[in-house]
Amino acid sequence: MVTLRCQLGWAKGMPGSLTETDIGPSVVSPLDRVTPPSCKRQMMGPLSFITMNWGACPGHTMVLQPSERHNRDWSHGRLGPWCSPTGSPAPLSCETGCGEGSWILVCRLLVPTQVSLLSMEEDIDTRKINNSFLRDHSYATEADIISTVEFNHTGELLATGDKGGRVVIFQREQESKNQVHRRGEYNVYSTFQSHEPEFDYLKSLEIEEKINKIRWLPQQNAAYFLLSTNDKTVKLWKVSERDKRPEGYNLKDEEGRLRDPATITTLRVPVLRPMDLMVEATPRRVFANAHTYHINSISVNSDYETYMSADDLRINLWNFEITNQSFNIVDIKPANMEELTEVITAAEFHPHHCNTFVYSSSKGTIRLCDMRASALCDRHTKFFEEPEDPSNRSFFSEIISSISDVKFSHSGRYIMTRDYLTVKVWDLNMENRPIETYQVHDYLRSKLCSLYENDCIFDKFECVWNGSDSVIMTGSYNNFFRMFDRNTKRDVTLEASRENSKPRAILKPRKVCVGGKRRKDEISVDSLDFSKKILHTAWHPSENIIAVAATNNLYIFQDKVN
């Protein structure tokens, strides 16, 4: 087994320079690829974020250190301001794209963690680390694959969860008059290890620490609250800032050591002195042991007192204050598991009606339930299913009809569902068919057998609404993501990739050619990279800022309207 040790620290200002007060060393062992499966998840890799190279003035290099002990949440200081870029951004055109203008890349946050550049068992000059992290690294350990992205209700914070159980929260840079172009940039605000890998002794199975979903609670005081869940456990995290610390204790001295009471001659009142801003994340509630199967969705109710968690066969309703009890509101587990043919794939509460929720199934159906009808909502109130198109029938019809995501519109009047090849918009008042169907990547319809073979047909793509419910977005393969404007019926395919992502560069629409003749900029279906898939995207609740997760990279794009 190969174990690497490295020392990580802060860097402020120009790369390579370190101020002593910033260094917070911690010896960690990065993820090792050559480990037997049983030890794989005990080690965590360093997590780092790099800002884009703005040209003359490289931005910050910040290297974060994960906590060494599993139950200790660490926090870090807030980043200093970015260096201002020299030169002005290029003029933008508004002819392409969806909506009002084109999409530009605001910032790309890399999460490289492989530290194989470091030699073994050596204390490494931290300058070398910073320099190496400035360059692009294309490798990434599996634990850094982003598994969920979510904006909070104001759009100020963006939370991402990854396969290693970590949650990273980004905060939007505050707008200022002289730096108007900086609008829409997100910096790391807080990082914490939300879930740890566990072992279920009863079944001799490992419980993955991958964060399946993150949901924000609306802000009610100065702290931020979010729910994060892995396969089995939901946790409520409180993210709070601290910018003052008390000084002048009587019984403790400045370092915190206890003073000998005999040496105390005077009494003083401790005062709060300002300090560098510190962001702490603490788990406030742990909702565990309620799900036998893997949790796939959580949804906060509009009453902000309850939420639901859905696994493959059951949906439970929780109260935020009570962690040892939950109500089971949907149970589709058959008495005989041999008869199981359908599982729950996603569930969500209505945005305004606290008694209504929907859940989707692997057979392409959506059920809307009203909790006032009965305690166990096994009988749906509405049942949405589109009759099958007999001309398109194949052995894979059922698999591609399995719904991977369901989202209410912000108005609460529509629901959007994503199955493998299409996105459908349903009106809540019409159950027999959707009102709109958009083909995401219909060119894959003839390749279904290959996609079944390499398991890509089971990929679960998510879909999002924009703030005004006029545009919907979803991901595809080859790092493409698609946007559909419901009003103008226009759609665009964009790519989130490193090659195309110079800062402030306009995203060029991409096209996949299906037929024989391939035009210059088109890409043929057979050249698509099916390992690069965009499953998770998020849209700012009020502005045209989107976050796209491509494996281990997070891209933030904004719509530039002059």
Next chain:
Amino acid sequence: MIWRGTFSLFFVFFFNFFFQRLFIFGTERETEHERGRGRERGRHRIGNRLQALSHQPRARHGARTHRPRDRDLAEVGRLTDCATQAPHPSRCLKRVPGVAVLQGRMFARGLKRKSSEDAEDADGGVAGLPAAPSYTLQRQSLLDMSLVKLQLCHMLVEPNLCRSVLIANTVRQIQEEMTQDGTWRVVAPQAAGRAPLDRLVSTEILCRSGREQEGEGDCPLPDPAPGQAPRRPQSSPWGLDGSREGRGGFQKSLDHIFETLENKTPGSVEELFSDVDSSYYDLDAVLTGMVGGAPTGPGLPAFAPTAAAPPSSTCRSDLGELEHTVEILVET
């Protein structure tokens, strides 16, 4: 007190049962699966099946318009690739170009099912390539691929229930269609006196016997009544090995046992077995995982995965006796 004596005897027997099952299965595995454990075993089994696959067309079709070897090799390549790389999604559309073209024809819209049109397809082959394989062959290969997928489960992490259910539904759909086409041979259900187990007569046993015969293509399926789902293809991690029948009976007996013992947490026990039902553990993997140092819990739960192990056909008689004894005890 007579009943108490029975109760304690019951308990003793119950634990012996587990031990015996483990022991039986252990010996059974040595004799039957000498090629190795875990994924290797799966691979070798795939090899067997591929050889069987290559035998199929020769036996079933007399005159052929294309050379058999190319297509078989293509299928072999595809299935082998699937077996070795199944857990990792990758760019595989270019892996076997011939197959990609075939699939373009295979599962295009308006999938043709009539045998007359198969001949048309065979005649109108793509220039430079062998003609598209017949629909039944494609269906069979899809069935095999699905069964392989059900087998290849991740060793230590709980398998994805949604994926398993979807694959199982696909398998069931293929089997139903094959039944309707009449390409499945209906076999009379096995020994009487086990009415609830009728539909549990395993596809796997019959498939195994079918495979051993030369030139036998599709696996026979008993009881093609559409009301009853043909078997539990989804709950057979072994695919085509192992007896389901004995296990199904064993499960039911165990349920009786637990009910009579008035287990305090029937839900959890039911969960235990129901999860075992719906999960697709490779017993070898689980056993090696357990032997290889994965922490095991208390004694009884440690046997839970092994309880999932379907006994193979040769120990079915032993299990039958055990079941019979259990039933006697339950009824007293």
